[in-house]
Amino acid sequence: MGKKSISKGVIKDIVIVAVGVLVIWIGLQIAFGTQNPFYVVASGSMIPVLEVYDVLIVSGHEPFEELEVGDIIVFDRPSDHNRVIVHRVASILDEDPRTIRTKGDANPASIPGTDFPITEEEYIGKVAYTLPQVGYVTQLLKPPINYVIIAIVIGIMVVKQFTKRKREKELSFTDPMDSENPNTIEELSDIDKIEEDSEYSEPTELDTVENNEEISETNSDEIIEHNKETEEEKKE
Structure with a gap:
């Protein structure tokens, strides 16, 4: 059991x-409007702004139509969608449909198939917060x-x-004399008081002997006085 x-x-x-x-x-x-709000930087393409193992908190509430040049965004690589990229918006290529080009801060130029063309289909969210080097925990x-x-x-x-x-189990087998059981101690203390009271209320052996001696002395005095009275009556 x-x-x-x-x-x-x-x-x-x-x-x-x-x-x-x-x-x-x-x-x-x-709260952040995306299926996965957390991403870990895995490459140095955004150094020095973003270092490897920085954790990004991404907000999907920022509409794709409102993105501006200079924003750092997270998106699926447009060529195959099998890799997530974090780069900065470099330019707006078209407005209908809206298409943008990105670039890594540490890269010399934008990479076709990776940095552009980015549409709303590839867009995941805008970087809202950065937690420096917290990504080391993922390695552990x-x-x-x-x-x-x-x-x-x-x-x-x-x-x-x-x-x-x-x-x-220890609590279920607690000793009734245990100090944690105040009711038992109170009852035992009441019994002690009763025994003490009974000792004072019952006569002791010494008190009984003294009482008997007093009674015997009183009876002897009464007998002597009675004999004196009888002798005086006879003389009369």
Whole structure:
């Protein structure tokens, strides 16, 4: 039963964490208007503005029609859509349909098929915030490190549940004389008071002997006086 309870507790914790991450992720998607608000810079084409391993927070709420020259945007490579690019808008090629050309700050010129032509179909979003070098964390999450981290997290959950079960068992077998049980101590203290009161209310052996001596002395005095009176009557 103990192992089943621990496993249920671990599963419950994992579900809570998973639901929490899912809720946060959905909230971020809604807030930034894109399916993936976070991107990690993987090349040096935008140095020195963007360094490798910088994390970009991208906003999809910025309309493609309102992009201006100088904006840094994230988009799918137009030639095959199998790679995400982050470059700066270099010029507007056409307005109907709107088509733009980009260029990496560190590149000497725009690359056909990569920097242009960019249409609304390729557009993902505009860079809103940059978190410098935070992307190093993603390197730590690559296999097998990510599996080790997951194992450690699950281990912590198991230990947490085991400790909780042990504490519950200790509380269920608490000694009635334990200081954590104030009602028992109060009852015992009341019993002590009753015993003390009874000691003072019941006569002791010494008190009984003294009382008997006093009674015997009183009776002897009364007998002597009675005999004196009888003798005087006889004489008369």
